[in-house]
Amino acid sequence: MGPPSRPRSRDSSGAGKRSVRGSSPNIDSRRSNRISASSSFAKPSSPAGGISSSTPDRRVQVKESSSSSEDIAAEIVVWTGDSMDVDGPESPTPAPPEISNPADVAVEDIKMEPILSPSSSPLSQPASSPSIQPPSPSIEPPPSLDLEGSPAIQFDPATPLPHDPPPPTPPLSPPVPATEVDISPFVENDIAPKAEDSSSSISAVSEHSDLSPALSSVSSKATTPVDNESSKEGMAPPVAQPTSQVKDKPRRRYDVRPKVSIPPDLPLYEYATQCISGAEASRLNPYALHPEEYTMLRDHISHTQVTTYLNIRNGILRLWVRNPQIAVTRDEAVGCAKDSRWFDVASLSFDWLVRRGYINFGCVEIRSSRKPAAENSPGQRKQKTIVVIGAGMSGLGCARQLEGLFKQYSRRFREMGEEPPRVVVLEGRSRVGGRVYSRAFTTRPKHVSPHFEGRRYTAEMGGMIITGFDRGNPINILLRGQLGLDYHKLNPDMTIYDSNGKAVDFERDQMVEKLYNDCLERVSEYKFQQPTSKLIEGNRDLIDEGRDSSAETHKTIRQAEEAAAAQPYAAPVSEQNMAPQVHLVPVSSDRATGKVHTEPGTPGAQKAAHRVKDIGWTLKHGVSDDADLEIDSLTQEPNATLGSVIDKIIPQYRDLVDFTAQDFRLMNWHVANLEYSNATNYNQMSLRGWDIDAGNEWEGAHTMVVGGYQSVPRGLAMLPTPLNLKQKSPVQKITYSPDSTGRATVECEDGVRVEADYVVNTIPLGVLKHGNVQFDPPLPSWKADAISRLGFGVLNKVILVYKEAFWNENRDIFGVLRMPSSRHSLEQKDYSSQRGRFFQWFNISEPSGLPVLLALMAGDAGYDTEQSCNDDLVAEATEVLRSIYGSKVPKQPVEAVVTRWASDKFARGSYSSAGPTMEADDYDTMARPIGNLYFAGEHTSGTHPATVHGAYLSGLRAASEVLDAMLGPIEIPTPLIIPKDHSSLKRKASGVNHRDSLEARLRQYEIDMWDHIVSLIDRRPAMPTKPASNAYIFFSKSNYDNARKKLEEGRRPGKGKPSANEVRVMSAKMWKETSEEEKRPFVEMVEEQKRGYTEKMEQWKKLAEEWDEKATELRLKYEKEHPAPNASEEEGNKRRRAAGVESYAEPDEDEGIVDEEAEEEEEEEDVVMEG
C-alpha cells in the first residue's frame, strides 16, 4: 500500500478541488508530454558519440547549391588533375595549382530576396505587406513547429545533470503549515507605497569582388571617432539601472493553481536538483540573487523570502531548459509557486527572465495575441521600427529576440495604441553569419558516408569551436535544444611535434607547460581587480531539498540592510552582503582554444625556486631555494604589456633551471596558443586586462558542428519564421538621437535610407576602428576612446583538403613547434614572428565530411598571412606536414583555402582583445547605448569577448535594453507578496468567499490529520545520509595539514596564509601524485562506508514502508471519523464530470471573483504570454 496522498498531489492533479482552465492535468507534464513525443538533444556525431538516431526536425543546413556569392572571405586554391580523383577519375599528372576567381567559388548561402530597392522602400509600406520573400527552394523550408509533436528535448547523456540521481523512495513528510491564500480578494484597492526606483575564404579579396559595392562609395568623410568634437566630453553616462517601478494598479489574475508546474510524481529533492541544474544551465546562481534581482526585489521581499523566490525562479528555468522548443508561458511560470500568495513573485520573475533572455530565446515559437485592441484598427495604429545592423550572431540573436519579445509583450504595445514594433536587419554581405562562415568545398568525397548524407562539405573560416556546452552556454539551447544539429566532440588528446617532426616527450611537455602557467600566474598579480557585487543567498539546504522557507520576517532586504548600517561601527549598506573578493589564478591552458583556465587562489604565492622544484625541475647548481624572479620593476616600465613582461620573465627561469632550446620552442608554442585566443601578438595585450573574462569559461567538451556552424545563424535567421532581413546592404551612415528625442536614420551605400526609432549596431570593432561608417553626431569621446583602446587583431587559417587522410585519424588536434628566426636562439624576440605559423592543426574530417586539415596562423603569423601568397603558404604547410608524416604527404592538396580576415571590409580582423592601454570597463563602455543607438557584438561582451556565444549573448542584452526603453522597467505590484494573515482577515471581514474558507478548512484539516498521525506513530523515519563516495575526500581530510604546510614552505612574504582553495588544489595535486598502494586505505574506507550505507538503507526502507502503511491506515480511519470539509465540493465535481463539463473555470457567480474580460482574453490567448 502506498503512502497517504499528500496535499501537494491534490493541488497539482486537478482533482478534488476547483481546477482551472488550461491547467489540467499538470503543466509540467504537458511540457514533458510534448518532450517525450520526440527526440532528445542531438548526440555528438560519431566517432565520439555515434550519430543521432533521430532526425532533428529543425535542420537548417542548407542543401548544396551552386550559387556564387560576392562574399568571399577566403581565397580558394583548387587543384585539378590528380587531385580531382576524390570526385572523379584519376588523372596521372598533378596540374599546377590554380587560384580560382573568388566569384567562381560556389558558396551555399541562404537566398533571401532583398526587401528594399533603392527606388522603393517597402519599409514605408504597411507592416502587413510581406517584406521578405520566402526562402528559396534550395533551402529546406523551415518546418512548421508542431509543438505537440516536436522532438523531445532532454539532456544528452553526454551532459549529465550535475547532481547524483536521488535514491528511489520518495520521502513522505507531513505538510508544512499552510500559507496558501487565494489572491483574488486582495486586489484593486490596496494602496501601493509610493513608487521608488530602487533605484577567399576570407580574403584579402573578400569583399573586393566585382559584386561588392565599390569602396569608393564609402564616404571619404567618414568620421574617425577619436577626432570628433565631443572628445572633450567626460565619462560615459551610467547605464540605466534595471530598476522596477511600483505601480498602483489592479493586480494581474492568474488562471492557474499553485504547484501546477511541479510534477506531483517527482520526489521533491529530485525536482530541486532539476531546478538547480536549470539555473546553472542558465548562468544563474541557483542559491543567490543576480545583482539585478537584488535591485528589483530589495524593497519587496525579506532575506528569508529569498529562498522561496529562488525556488520559483529556478523552477521556471527548469521548465525552459527541459524543453526550449516551447516557450514557457506566464501561467506555467506562475504554477512554479507553491502558494498563491507568491503568484505575483513568480510572474515578476517570469518577466525578468523573459526580458533578460534567460528563457524563451532563440528559435522558439511564441504565439502572439490574436485579440485586436478595441480602439484603433491595425492600419491606424503606429508601429515603431528597430533596425539591427549586421546579421552575425549578435545581430541575428538580437533581431530574433526582439521579435519574440514583441510577441510576448504585444498586448502592452496595443495598450499604448501601437502595433508591436517591426524589426529590420541590414547586412552588408550576401550571406548571414558574419564571422561564423562555413564555406563549402568544391571537392566531393568518392563515397558519401551515410551519416553525412544531405550535409554540406564545409570548413569554418571563422568561429569554429563551441567551448563547452555545460553550465550556461546559450549555444547549447540553440544547437542541441532547438535546431537539433549534429556535433562532433573534439578529442582533447594531442601530440606536439618538434620542428624536426619528432613527437615531444610528454613529461617534458608537461613540465614546460607548468612553468608557463606559473609565469602567467605571476603576472596575473597585476590584473585589474574585478569589482564584487552583492551576494544575497537563500537557504542552501532548503533549496537543495526543494522546500520554501516557512519563516517570514517582514523587514525587506533594504530595511534589514539599513537597520544593520545604523548600528555603531557597522558597514554602510553598499558594503553589506558583498561577495568575497576572489583572485583567479591561471592553472592550465586549453590547448584547443588557447584560453587560460583559472581557479581561485593567491597569485605568485610561492618563491619561484620553490615552485619550479615542486613542478619537477631541478635547480641549477648553486641556486638557492629562496631564489625568486624580479617582476615588479618590469611591470612599472612605460608601455609595459603582457608580452613585454613575459618576454623578460622567461629568461629569468633560465637562471634557475637548465632550459634547452626545445624548452624555448615549447614555451613559445604556448605563447602562440595564447596569441591564438587573442588574435594578436602578446606584445599588443594589456598586462592588466588580458584575462578580463577569466572564470567565465563553460564546462564540457569542445565541439564542432557537423556540416557547418553557420547552420546556427541560418537557423536564427529562418526559424520559426524568416526575419525581415536585407542582405547586400552595407551601411555607411547612422544618424541617431543622443537624447532619444528624435528618430534615427540608417543610410546604406546604395543610397537606401531606413528610418528607425531604435538602431542596434553590431558592426565589428575592426570596422568601427577603421572609421568608414559615419555616425551623426559623431560618437562621444567616451565611446570613441574605448573603441581605440580595445584591440582587434587577426587570426587566419590555412585549410587543406586531401584525397585521403595520412594523419592519425583518432586525433583531432596536433601541435607543431616552430624554429625561431635565428636557429637555436634563446632570445624571445627571435620567436615572435615564427611561433604562430602553422603551430596548431585540426583534423576536421568529421565535421567537414572530407579528409581536411586546418592550420592556424596566430600572432604575427596571422598578419603575415594577409600579405603572403597562396602558393607559398600551401608549400610551407606541406613542408611542415612532411616533416611529421614524410612522403605520405602529397605534394599538393586537392583543394585549399586561405583566410584573410583583416582584409575583409565587413570584419577588418578576427576578434577583439585587451589592447595595451585598455581600461577595466572598456567592454562595458562598448555596450553602453547612446540615446536611441544601441550596441551589440562580441566586442561588447566583457564576460565572453571574442566568441560566438559572447556575440549571441550581447544580442540578447541589446534586445532587452531596447524593450526596456520602449516599455519602461518591469512593474512590481505592492505588496508583492500578500501578507499571510491578510486574506483571512479580509475574508473574516466580508465573510463571503466560500471557496477561500473551504480551502483554509481543507488545509487545516490536513494539518490536524497529520498532527494526529504524528502524535500516534511519530514522524516518518529519516533517510540515512549518503556517505562520501570518493576516496579523495577522505584523503584530503586526513592530509589537510600536510597540504597547508607544503604551501607555507617557500611562501613569499606578504602573501598571507594559504587560502582554503589553495589547500584544496594542493591536496588534489598530492592525491594525483599518491601511489595506488598509498591510496588503498582511503579506497577501503569508501567501500566500508558504502557497505554501511547499503545496510542502513535496507533498514530504513523497511521502517519507512511500515510507517507508510500505518500512516495510510490511520489516515483512512481519521477521514472516516472526521469527514473532510471538501466532501460536498467533490460531489459537485462528480456532477460536473457526469455532465461532461471539462473545465472548472467558468465564472462562478457565488464566488464573484472572475473578471469576465480577463476570462475572455485568456480563453483566446490561452498560452499567450503578455506583459
Ligand SMILES: Cc1cc2nc3c(=O)[nH]c(=O)nc-3n(C[C@H](O)[C@H](O)[C@H](O)COP(=O)(O)OP(=O)(O)OC[C@H]3O[C@@H](n4cnc5c(N)ncnc54)[C@H](O)[C@@H]3O)c2cc1C
Ligand atoms: C578566424 C576566426 C576564428 C574564430 N574562432 C572562434 C571559435 O573557435 N569559437 C568562438 O566562439 N568564436 C570564434 N571566433 C569569434 C567569433 O566568430 C566572433 O566573436 C563572432 O562570430 C562575432 O559575432 P558578431 O555578431 O559580434 O560579429 P560578426 O559575426 O562579424 O557580425 C557582424 C555583421 O555585421 C556585418 N557588417 C559589417 N559592417 C557592416 C556595414 N557597414 N553594414 C552592414 N553590415 C555590416 C558583417 O558582415 C557581419 O555579418 C573566431 C573568429 C574568427 C575570425
